[in-house]
Amino acid sequence: MLNPNTRILITGCGGMLGDAVYKTFNPICTVRATDIDLNEKWLSSLDVRDTEALEKSIQEFKPQYLFHLAALTDVEYCETHPDEAFTTNTIAVDNAAELCRKYDATMVYISTAGIFDGRQDSYTDYDLPRPLSVYAQAKYAGEVFLQQFLQPRYFIFRAGWMMGGGPKKDKKFVNKVIKQLKAGKKELFVVDDKLGTPTYTNNFAENMRAVIDADAYGLYNMVCDGSCSRLDVSREMIKILGLEQKIKITKVDSSHWQKEYFAPRPPSEKLIDWRLHAKGLHRMRDWKECLREYLTEYDWGI
Numbered sequence: 001m002l003n004p005n006t007r008i009l010i011t012g013c014g015g016m017l018g019d020a021v022y023k024t025f026n027p028i029c030t031v032r033a034t035d036i037d038l039n040e041k042w043l044s045s046l047d048v049r050d051t052e053a054l055e056k057s058i059q060e061f062k063p064q065y066l067f068h069l070a071a072l073t074d075v076e077y078c079e080t081h082p083d084e085a086f087t088t089n090t091i092a093v094d095n096a097a098e099l100c101r102k103y104d105a106t107m108v109y110i111s112t113a114g115i116f117d118g119r120q121d122s123y124t125d126y127d128l129p130r131p132l133s134v135y136a137q138a139k140y141a142g143e144v145f146l147q148q149f150l151q152p153r154y155f156i157f158r159a160g161w162m163m164g165g166g167p168k169k170d171k172k173f174v175n176k177v178i179k180q181l182k183a184g185k186k187e188l189f190v191v192d193d194k195l196g197t198p199t200y201t202n203n204f205a206e207n208m209r210a211v212i213d214a215d216a217y218g219l220y221n222m223v224c225d226g227s228c229s230r231l232d233v234s235r236e237m238i239k240i241l242g243l244e245q246k247i248k249i250t251k252v253d254s255s256h257w258q259k260e261y262f263a264p265r266p267p268s269e270k271l272i273d274w275r276l277h278a279k280g281l282h283r284m285r286d287w288k289e290c291l292r293e294y295l296t297e298y299d300w301g302i
């Protein structure tokens with residue numbers, strides 16, 4: 001049971017998910033939050049590629065849990081820098097897992113819906129991944145290693161299209177649309193041939209807490225209820241922001257954005273949270289409700 005004496009070391013905590021994870025776990029446990037990008041006063045410096053530094057941090061802080069959030073998450077950057085992608089997203093995970101075993105800490109790893117090839121409509125926790133991009137290959141290699149090496153005491157949580165972190169930290173679709181609006185764009189060109197399941201960071205962190213609290217080890221798909229296309233997300237955003245009369249959304253296919261988003265992506269990365277449901281640990285909410293909550297939580301300056 002998580003309590004104030006539970007010690008959690010978090011890597012990559014300065015990112016969009018780290019923000020929610022910190023806010024969820026810091027009030028109930030003893031947390032040391034780290035990142036290479038020190039964008040908050042509660043962060044201390046730790047580069048996960050530096051295994052000696054990670055070991056030193058574990059020796060000093062003596063965590064019961066290592067929440068390993070650190071990753072290179074720009075899919076195009078990973079595609080053009082595969083060595084860096086594998087060093088950060090796989091080898092550092094491998095080394096962290098070894099340290100968890102050595103110091104008896106439970107590892108928590110965040111994986112992605114992007115590890116599937118999209119030939120199926122949707123994927124349960126038990127479907128076989130076939131990653132297409134370098135990012136997805138590197139993340140999946142981390143999953144496989146953890147499962148082999150830390151069996152049975154690990155947690156792997158697979159997220160979908162992440163929404164969270166606000167204007168400062170959100171690097172993904174919601175903030176990309178917001179940035180276009182802020183730049184004065186009156187027409188948005190959005191793809192309808194990419195399907196997925198949005199995942200609200202605050203809701204994801206709450207569900208992580210429920211699963212970890214229950215000591216229900218293993219791998220979980222963990223995405224919001226409902227699924228959609230990118231086009232659906234943009235339409236919902238414009239509706240929530242009350243901009244329907246001002247902004248036109250034009251439906252395009254992925255070839256429209258091929259130059260900017262050249263890394264291969266599955267046509268569908270829709271996940272089904274089977275295991276969470278089966279174990280009575282499902283706390284994920286409807287994606288539209290979460291999107292509304294997320295957009296109203298911040299001043300986006302539009």
Ligand SMILES: NC(=O)c1ccc[n+]([C@@H]2O[C@H](COP(=O)([O-])OP(=O)(O)OC[C@H]3O[C@@H](n4cnc5c(N)ncnc54)[C@H](OP(=O)(O)O)[C@@H]3O)[C@@H](O)[C@H]2O)c1
Nearest residue numbers: 012014015016017036037047048070071073110112159162
């Ligand atoms: N965003 C999504 O849609 C999504 C979906 C599924 C799974 N995930 C996974 O969720 C986890 C959290 O990602 P996120 O969405 O919060 O992305 P994020 O905002 O990019 O956060 C990742 C954090 O890790 C940091 N980092 C990168 N290299 C590092 C290193 N060598 N040592 C320590 N920290 C390092 C990043 O710093 P920089 O910003 O300086 O790179 C960033 O602050 C990742 O494991 C990611 O693969 C994300």
